[in-house]
Amino acid sequence: MSEYYTFELNKNVNRTSVSYNNRYGITLAGDLYTAKDMDAEKKYPALVIGAPYGGVKEQGPGVYANQLAQRGFVVLTFDASYNGESGGEPRHTSSPEIFSEDFSAGVDYLGTHPFVDRSKIGALGICGSGGFALSAAAMDVRIKAIATTSMYDISAMRDLFPSEMLTAQMQQLAEQRWKDFENGEPTYVPTFPESPVDDVPEGLEANAAEFFSYYGLKRGHHPNARGGxxxxxxxxxxxxxxxxxxxxxxxxxxxxxMGENAHSRFFSENAYAAAAEPKELYIVPDAIHIDLYDKVEKIPFDKIVEFFKSSM
Incomplete structure (x- = not known):
């Protein structure tokens, strides 16, 4: 499905399908974006961009790469291990350690190119990838600067549950392990339809409806990103x-x-409070969480470019 992108490639940008292995030997599928007028004899700053949790490279990461390549960056997008066009079995598995490693694998790949300045490689994580990018940077000093947009810290979700609810969920998942073992494969239940629909179904909780309005409709639907x-x-x-x-x-x-009206604001605010200087919290006026996936007119690309160019 690599031909299925949710945005139009700019005429001044080249996009090349690439593949490379992470530290676990899983083959990652990626796209490398460069400006068409790039001088391959020179060295450029580079960025590795991760998708929202459950998303793929043909969605938000490509929207960002399409813009940032025009602004002087070599940009790598990728599908997380076990997902999209990347390798790994069983499919649709999630791993906090491996998803963080996937960012470092992107740094490995970018650093092998003669036109990339190894001393100027940064990471950008959208939604759930924000947490993975920060986790990778905490142990990989080659990542010189990190930006997150509409960040979700997936691992903080446990703190949102009352203790009795958390205990019940762990018990339920423990039982699920036996079922998966007996069935010979893990259970995967997609959240979004196989093909896009015209309207958000009635009765969805507010956040679920917001995500459906991106992943379930033509705006952001991709058959490799059905959620969950x-x-x-x-x-x-x-x-x-x-x-x-x-x-x-x-x-x-x-x-x-983060968006001014994003339901996910507290993830960025909490992470900002825990981070040490230098750090900055930038609020996009009148924006909700999913606006920063693909709304080019709202995503503050000038701010992001200024940040990376002044920080690396």
């Missing part, structure tokens, strides 16, 4: 906290970008 992961994928996030070491990213800078 194998049911037992939630278990490691109860035990692996992505941002425990966010303060150690310093002195490398972090930019948190």
């Amino acid at each position: 992961f194998t049911l037992t994928s939630n278990l490691p996030f109860f035990n692996y906290q992505l941002l425990n070491h966010i303060a150690t990213v310093s002195p490398r800078p972090i930019l948190f970008v």
Whole structure:
């Protein structure tokens, strides 16, 4: 489905399908974006961009790469391990450690190109990838600057449950492990339809309706991004906290970008409070969470470019 993109490629940008392995030997599928007038004899700053949790490279990451390549960056987008066109079995598995590793694997790949300045490689995470990018940066000092947009810290979700609800969910997932083992494969229940529909179904909770308005409609629908992961994928996030070491990213800078009206604001605000200087919290006026997936007129690309160019 690599030909299925949710945006139009700018006439001044080249996009090349690439593949490379992460540290676990999983083959990642990516797209490399460069300006058509790039001088391959020179060295350029580079960015690796991760998709929203459950998203793919043909959606939001490509929207960002399409813009940032025009502004002087070499940009790599990728599908997370076990998802999209990347390798790994079983499909639709989620792993906080491996998803963080996928960012470092992108740095590995970018750094092999003679036209990339290894001392100027940054990471940008959209939604759930914001947490994975920060987790990767906490241990990978090659990542010189980090930006997140509409960040979700998936591992913080356990703190949103009352203790009795968390205990019940862990018990339910423990039972699910036996079912998966007996069935020979993990259970995966997609959230969004196989083909896009025209309207958001009635009766959805507000946040679910917001996500459906992107992933379930023509705006952002992609057959490789139907939402959700194998049911037992939630278990490691109860035990692996992505941002425990966010303060150690310093002195490398972090930019948190969030919508003024985003339901996810508290994730960025909490991460900002835990991070050490230098750090910045940038609020996009009159924007909700999914606006920063693909609304080019709202995504503050000038701010993002200024941040990376001044920080690396």
